[in-house]
Amino acid sequence: SQKIEQNSEALNIQEGKTATLTCNYTNYSPAYLQWYRQDPGRGPVFLLLIRENEKEKRKERLKVTFDTTLKQSLFHITASQPADSATYLCALANNAGNNRKLIWGLGTSLAVNP
Amino acid sequence: EAQVTQNPRYLITVTGKKLTVTCSQNMNHEYMSWYRQDPGLGLRQIYYSMNVEVTDKGDVPEGYKVSRKEKRNFPLILESPSPNQTSLYFCASTTGQGLGYTFGSGTRLTVV
Numbered sequence: 001s002q003k004i005e006q007n008s009e010a011l012n013i014q015e016g017k018t019a020t021l022t023c024n025y026t027n028y029s030p031a032y033l034q035w036y037r038q039d040p041g042r043g044p045v046f047l048l049l050i051r052e053n054e055k056e057k058r059k060e061r062l063k064v065t066f067d068t069t070l071k072q073s074l075f076h077i078t079a080s081q082p083a084d085s086a087t088y089l090c091a092l093a094n095n096a097g098n099n100r101k102l103i104w105g106l107g108t109s110l111a112v113n114p
Numbered sequence: 115e116a117q118v119t120q121n122p123r124y125l126i127t128v129t130g131k132k133l134t135v136t137c138s139q140n141m142n143h144e145y146m147s148w149y150r151q152d153p154g155l156g157l158r159q160i161y162y163s164m165n166v167e168v169t170d171k172g173d174v175p176e177g178y179k180v181s182r183k184e185k186r187n188f189p190l191i192l193e194s195p196s197p198n199q200t201s202l203y204f205c206a207s208t209t210g211q212g213l214g215y216t217f218g219s220g221t222r223l224t225v226v
Contacts, residue, residue: 034214041222043118043204044157046214089157101147101172102215104157 003027006090006105013080014113021075021108023090028103030092033066033073038087038107047088048075080112116141120205120218127195127225135190135221137205143216145208146188147172148180150201151220157204163188195225 005024013019023033032051036044050057050066050073057064063076077084087109091102118139127133139146147162149172159172163182177199179191188207192199202222206215 036214041202041220043206043217043220044215046216049214091157101159101162102157106154106156 004090004092004103004105006088007108008106010109010111012111012113015081017080019077019080019084019110019112021088021090021110023073023075023105025071025092028071028092028094030068030094033064033090033092034102035062035064035073035075036089036091038089040087044089077110080110082112082114085111116216118205118207118216118218120203120221122221123219124222125224127223129196129225130194133192133195133223135192135203135205135223137188137190137218138186139188139205139207139216140186141207141209141216142185143207143209144185145210146182147206147215148178148188148190149204149206150174151204152201160190160203195223197225199223200225 003026007022034049035047038044048057048059048064050064061078065074087107089107090105121136144165148160149157151157158174160174160178161172161180163169166182166185169180169182182188202220204220205218208215
């Protein structure tokens with residue numbers, strides 16, 4: 001069956017360190033993968049998109065890698081700050097079909113401690 | 115400001131009483147979608163719309179209706195709400211393939 005898995009356990013790190021979140025998938029051929037941030041009770045906010053033919057994407061302190069052989073994306077936040085504490089969701093778009101539907105992971109909760 | 119606006123933010127209703135959750139976007143996006151989010155189940159798509167008058171079912175459409183008479187609006191209708199529709203609902207829109215979605219702030223619905 002098709003699955004997307006993110007670290008189910010919360011990630012606690014010290015301010016200033018790099019946070020690394022993992023997104024693994026099986027039985028998909030994604031056209032692209034997206035990362036979102038979600039704060040409690042609020043809508044997800046789009047952060048970064050990486051396409052199947054791209055290895056790495058950066059935006060300020062954020063970096064995303066995409067390995068279609070390993071079927072994995074890594075999301076890094078460098079020089080983390082307490083304000084980065086949130087749940088981070090990965091979502092992928094399958095190659096098939098016209099529906100621009102995203103398949104969502106359950107998210108990883110990140111806590112950055114001062 | 116570019117945004118997706120959902121109303122109401124919170125709603126408590128009784129079983130069987132029809133309700134509508136409104137969604138409006140000001141970005142001229144073609145594609146709009148409704149999701150519900152439940153603990154342990156994540157975001158699940160209810161309905162989506164590729165353009166005006168074009169709608170289709172997502173993964174969990176039972177008990178819901180939508181319409182897309184204008185590009186900017188995509189209301190979600192619950193004709194006869196039941197307690198299992200208690201959830202956090204999000205409307206989202208995007209302009210094209212491979213672009214990020216803009217989400218509304220969410221509607222927390224409780225059906226008693």
